[in-house]
Amino acid sequence: MEAFYTIQGEGFYQGNAAYFIRLGGCDVGCHWCDVKESWDMDAHPKVEIKQIVEEAAKYPGRMAVVTGGEPLMHNLDLLCETLHTYGFRNNIETSGAYPLSGKWDWICFSPKKFKVPHQGIYAQAHELKVIIYNKSDFAWAEDFADRMNPACKLFLQPEWSRSKEMLPLIVEYIKSNPKWEVSLQIHKYMNIP
Numbered sequence: 001m002e003a004f005y006t007i008q009g010e011g012f013y014q015g016n017a018a019y020f021i022r023l024g025g026c027d028v029g030c031h032w033c034d035v036k037e038s039w040d041m042d043a044h045p046k047v048e049i050k051q052i053v054e055e056a057a058k059y060p061g062r063m064a065v066v067t068g069g070e071p072l073m074h075n076l077d078l079l080c081e082t083l084h085t086y087g088f089r090n091n092i093e094t095s096g097a098y099p100l101s102g103k104w105d106w107i108c109f110s111p112k113k114f115k116v117p118h119q120g121i122y123a124q125a126h127e128l129k130v131i132i133y134n135k136s137d138f139a140w141a142e143d144f145a146d147r148m149n150p151a152c153k154l155f156l157q158p159e160w161s162r163s164k165e166m167l168p169l170i171v172e173y174i175k176s177n178p179k180w181e182v183s184l185q186i187h188k189y190m191n192i193p
């Protein structure tokens, strides 16, 4: 759908330069999704993998973030292989709704109520990032935290339109449950992609 060099605004690598590759297509249907224009897979032209990676390699950063849409609706083996050949570190943002493909250096799993995650993701994710839309989402987040590998980083991220209401709750929650960290979508505050 699009590709751009920016600063990772979320999660563990927040603040680091990264080349984002956003793949078209998602059928998860989050009503608050901030890239609904990505949902229709057919609305976005197909681009050669080599062309995408050669463009990425023009920038000095060597961290790639593959996102979407739901990137795992595509088989990502060849994209990952090509990125690695060019010296990239491969990170993915996924809802976990489809089986994993590709070789990943970092997997950010952001589960959704609207489509159950695939079992394989729990052992493999490096980061769990739960979106907090209302108060009941804290208990929902804990349920996922229990299923993750013990080394998995845990983040709570306010749903953007609900930040004003949810942030004070997130702050208090993390003070009481310090295994969690906050993730704020800092790119939106900086007005960058």
Ligand SMILES: C[S@@+](CC[C@H](N)C(=O)[O-])C[C@H]1O[C@@H](n2cnc3c(N)ncnc32)[C@H](O)[C@@H]1O
Pocket (backbone or CB within 6 Å): 026, 032, 033, 034, 035, 067, 068, 069, 070, 071, 093, 094, 095, 096, 109, 110, 129, 131, 157, 158, 159, 160, 161, 185
């Ligand atoms: C647009 S999604 C694409 C990747 C994948 N479909 C997923 O949901 O993880 C990228 C990240 O943005 C988060 N996100 C999407 N809309 C958001 C919103 N309105 N507020 C906060 N986070 C949001 C998702 O939870 C996910 O972690």
Ligand SMILES: Nc1nc2[nH]cc(C(=O)O)c2c(=O)[nH]1
Pocket (backbone or CB within 6 Å): 006, 007, 008, 009, 010, 020, 067, 068, 093, 187, 192, 193
């Ligand atoms: N700067 C920036 N950081 C991000 N982290 C995850 C994003 C995504 O949409 O997957 C994203 C994004 O769209 N922009």
Ligand code: SF4
Pocket (backbone or CB within 6 Å): 026, 027, 028, 029, 030, 033, 034, 035, 036, 038, 068, 069, 070, 095, 112
């Ligand atoms: S899974 Fe990701 S891309 Fe799909 S609707 Fe939800 S937030 Fe948007």
Ligand SMILES: [Mg+2]
Pocket (backbone or CB within 6 Å): 034, 035
């Ligand atoms: Mg985004």
